Amino acid sequence: MEEQLLQDVSDAVTRVFDAIDTDGPDQAQSIRSLTWVMSPATIVHARTGDPSLLRRTHDAMTRFVDSAVAQDGSMRPLLASFRELPPFCEAYEYLKSQDQLDSQTRSRTDALIAASADSHLGSTDWGAQNRATVDAAGFYAVADSIPDHPHASRWRGYGDALIEDSWGRWSIEDASIYGPFWLFYLITASEGLGCEEEFLEKVTTRYYFEQYSRLLMPNGMLPDWGDGDWTHMWTWYAAVMVRAAGHCTRTDYMYFARRLFETHRQMGMDGNDVVGYSPVGMGTGDDLYSLATALRWMGQDPPPEAVPYSLVASEEVVDDLVSKKIAYRNDRAFALLNYRDAGPYGRYQREYQNQQLFAFEEMPHHGHADENSLVMLMEGDTVLLADGGYRRTSHDGWRADLYHNRLVARLGWPNDHEMMPYLQGNPQYLPVRTEKIHFGTFGSLDYSRTRLYDDDRGYTGDRVVLFVPATGMVVIVDTVKIDREGPKSFTNMWHPDGILAQGDF
Known part of the structure; x- marks a missing residue:
């Protein structure tokens, strides 16, 4: 090199x-x-x-x-x-x-x-x-x-x-x-x-x-x-x-x-x-x-000679306090769950960013509403699913939750029965809290459960990810517990760019 x-x-x-x-x-x-x-x-x-x-x-x-x-x-x-x-x-x-x-x-x-x-x-x-x-x-x-x-x-x-x-x-x-x-x-x-x-x-x-x-x-x-x-x-x-x-x-x-x-x-x-x-x-x-x-x-400061290391097993990426990411992998497949929230630190700095930036969909700072999102899924050299990033499309509010592979919630429901415009009508970021409930690898199956607390919208959501190392298959189960009464809408989003381009919504 x-x-x-x-x-x-x-x-x-x-x-x-x-x-x-x-x-x-x-x-x-x-x-x-x-x-x-x-x-x-x-x-x-x-x-x-x-x-x-x-x-x-x-x-x-x-x-x-x-x-x-x-x-x-x-x-x-x-x-x-x-x-x-x-x-x-x-x-x-x-x-x-x-x-x-x-x-x-x-x-x-x-x-x-x-x-x-x-x-x-x-x-x-x-x-x-x-x-x-x-x-x-x-x-x-x-x-x-x-x-x-x-x-x-x-x-x-x-x-x-x-x-x-x-x-x-x-x-x-x-x-x-x-x-x-x-x-x-x-x-x-x-x-x-x-x-x-x-x-x-x-x-x-x-x-x-x-x-x-x-x-x-x-x-x-x-x-x-x-x-x-x-x-x-x-x-x-x-x-x-x-x-x-x-x-x-x-x-x-x-x-x-x-x-x-x-x-x-x-x-x-x-x-x-x-x-x-x-x-x-x-x-x-x-x-x-x-x-x-x-x-x-x-x-x-001359570095040592590079020695390849193998990343073929699912793992928490360092910890569940700061990183809050879980990688699922075998020798060909890769998936990354990001359940990172804003975190219990840097409050004054984040408030400053909120006040001086015109980016109300942003989780300050430079973050997205991607808590509990599957931000990457690949098999070999083929990307099957992705989100995040600086969008190369004309979508407005691309930091918002609906542009990520996650469960999306809104108060109320669309009276005209069209969900996408309703979701796009309120893309503002609302702080949530997340935590890991379980993570384990069991040979034939890797498993995680991560939890999201949304006090503003009054619900708690769990995302369960099951990964089969032998095949690279990923199964995702989202569950919702209502914490406060009132009308609510929920939808499970999977990076919608390609679907939106078809003009069916």
């Missing part, structure tokens, strides 16, 4: 540098995209020592900084997206260490970084969620790059405040795409703090490493749940698990990262729609940066 990764990152960097050397209508956009490319270029140079690559990285930095000069000579905050600040500052620090920048370029770059940081002081986000750790990593990167700036202590103070909610704590995001963002930038923030060893030893950090490793599907991909897309998140998981493998000396973690890398690389090179690769090679956006960072971590 390491040798292939080095070659792919190098080729991607070269493609971008060739593009900015070519006059044309896309040149300005190519220069603007350099924030994701220059740090990978320095990572490759640290490996190869190629003098031409160092020169081209210097030229790229100079052109990017020059593009930020306004007509009055001031520097515009081109790095308004805070995910761009850490990679930009990493490249800047490397070029300074190589004595590649003259005094004018350094002065302009300092001003650009400061303007970008100050532009974000009034619009940052907080809580144990990805945007807060992204912002914290950005503020730390800025303070480290220009430590003598008058605002440096303020930037570092912002970083300290933002990281507090996540440091050694649980994420409030039950969303497959945002978990690795959150953890990736926590790791880079810990590097900026000089506390990486302490952070990597946290129980919560080790917990998420283990959770990720237990979710690998038979086809070498990961399921998605909440906000996410199972073809668009793998580079961040791979990077985080490379760091985990090196620090924890875990051969299985390295296998997890390698399997993700090899599977998605091949899919992209074959022309499938996955982030990270296409037939021309590795992508050149944040996917390049995340994979290049994996390469940097391989050199910093």
Whole structure:
């Protein structure tokens, strides 16, 4: 993996540098995209020592900084997206260490970084969620790059405040795409703090490493749940698990990262729609940066050789308090039940998200109303059933319960006898509580019972899942106990996109 990764990152960097050397209508956009490319270029140079690559990285930095000069000579905050600040500052620090920048370029770059940081002081986000750790990593990167700036202590103070909610704590995001963002930038923030060893030893950090490793599907991909897309998140998981493998000396973690890398690389090179690769090679956006960072971590703390591990038995994914997921599997079939509720923590942070986000179908933060939903069912390489994700359809309110494979309830009933419009008429998320009642494997049959308490609608619902390992057959039984009188409607939904497209409803 390491040798292939080095070659792919190098080729991607070269493609971008060739593009900015070519006059044309896309040149300005190519220069603007350099924030994701220059740090990978320095990572490759640290490996190869190629003098031409160092020169081209210097030229790229100079052109990017020059593009930020306004007509009055001031520097515009081109790095308004805070995910761009850490990679930009990493490249800047490397070029300074190589004595590649003259005094004018350094002065302009300092001003650009400061303007970008100050532009974000009034619009940052907080809580144990990805945007807060992204912002914290950005503020730390800025303070480290220009430590003598008058605002440096303020930037570092912002970083300290933002990281507090996540440091050694649980994420409030039950969303497959945002978990690795959150953890990736926590790791880079810990590097900026000089506390990486302490952070990597946290129980919560080790917990998420283990959770990720237990979710690998038979086809070498990961399921998605909440906000996410199972073809668009793998580079961040791979990077985080490379760091985990090196620090924890875990051969299985390295296998997890390698399997993700090899599977998605091949899919992209074959022309499938996955982030990270296409037939021309590795992508050149944040996917390049995340994979290049994996390469940097391989050199910093070399991981052990990958040793395959087998996931062929049903299991609870780590625990029934934070993860609240159960995987059913044999050597070909895979099903994932997500019974995760919001959880009894992060209340103030979730209330903040409720107040400031226009996403009333969302389980804060970035979650869906997918409690007790079967979020994935596959046999071999064939996906039989899926939900979650960022919908690629025009459905309104796609985070709502009716777009998930679960029992859906409403107060009252549709007078016109058409259920779908009635369900769609009230997609607002209502908090519920869930718990595991039973889980067991009995050789010929795997069994679970999970319970959902809906106090707003006045019912308790149990979902029983039976999985036959010998055949991969899944049987689901939903039961309802009415806790409060009054008219109620119930329907058992199975990802309805294909049915709706037929126009029968």
